[in-house]
Amino acid sequence: MSALTPAVAAFLDAQRLGVLATVSEQGRPRQSVVYFAREGDRILITTEAGRWKARDAERTGWASLCVRGDEPPYPSATLAGPAGVQRADIALATARIAQKVMGLDEPPEPQTDAALAEAGRVILAIDIERVGPVSYIGT
Amino acid sequence: MSALTPAVAAFLDAQRLGVLATVSEQGRPRQSVVYFAREGDRILITTEAGRWKARDAERTGWASLCVRGDEPPYPSATLAGPAGVQRADIALATARIAQKVMGLDEPPEPQTDAALAEAGRVILAIDIERVGPVSYIGT
Numbered sequence: 001m002s003a004l005t006p007a008v009a010a011f012l013d014a015q016r017l018g019v020l021a022t023v024s025e026q027g028r029p030r031q032s033v034v035y036f037a038r039e040g041d042r043i044l045i046t047t048e049a050g051r052w053k054a055r056d057a058e059r060t061g062w063a064s065l066c067v068r069g070d071e072p073p074y075p076s077a078t079l080a081g082p083a084g085v086q087r088a089d090i091a092l093a094t095a096r097i098a099q100k101v102m103g104l105d106e107p108p109e110p111q112t113d114a115a116l117a118e119a120g121r122v123i124l125a126i127d128i129e130r131v132g133p134v135s136y137i138g139t
Numbered sequence: 140m141s142a143l144t145p146a147v148a149a150f151l152d153a154q155r156l157g158v159l160a161t162v163s164e165q166g167r168p169r170q171s172v173v174y175f176a177r178e179g180d181r182i183l184i185t186t187e188a189g190r191w192k193a194r195d196a197e198r199t200g201w202a203s204l205c206v207r208g209d210e211p212p213y214p215s216a217t218l219a220g221p222a223g224v225q226r227a228d229i230a231l232a233t234a235r236i237a238q239k240v241m242g243l244d245e246p247p248e249p250q251t252d253a254a255l256a257e258a259g260r261v262i263l264a265i266d267i268e269r270v271g272p273v274s275y276i277g278t
Contacts, residue, residue, distance in 0.1 A: 133172075
């Protein structure tokens, strides 16, 4: 069974930006604004292998994403779960995020995995295990 | 010297919502959407003593807040620093946050500290020590 209700899934699909949180080596929260896409019960974020968000996710195996709408009453949902970094076979996922960032009806032509590897791109994926707090989103 | 540039300070004062991140007892990030006010180099958030955000801040002594604007290009700033919970003398700070939530020119009539204590209200305060990432905010 999905961890997401249809309403939360639809909300996530309508939003492009979220705040990613990971935990640093010092045990402190680290946050940054990211574009994301949802694929079933997974959140996909494109980043570079050397960024702290990727390193934290690999080291700790966990990440959180908080997403809110831009207009009152500011609906929001926070998701968390096991997280990790994918280096191979990321062309389609990267194109899916690019589609969402650019607001296209279809994903753009995917780059090759080789080109993405050359550029140091990786996918940070979160398997949604915990959902909440959720505010101002119907059921 | 302030940790904030005038541009980041002005950005924060123009926003009402942020995403708070703390670290749980399990060492995992916990996030939630909060209203906040700035007082110099401090971020003030009103919450209840029993909430995890207050307990995490007290236990770990650290918190992070990520704030973004609601319109493209979505300016944002992430702030972090030593954090804790104040239980006494919180009437003025609580009124300052209420002013910002309600968009008033002046703070509303403060509740008494006794009434706030009765309701279990506390102030979660972050002393801004680290600023960044900052995106789409001038200097």
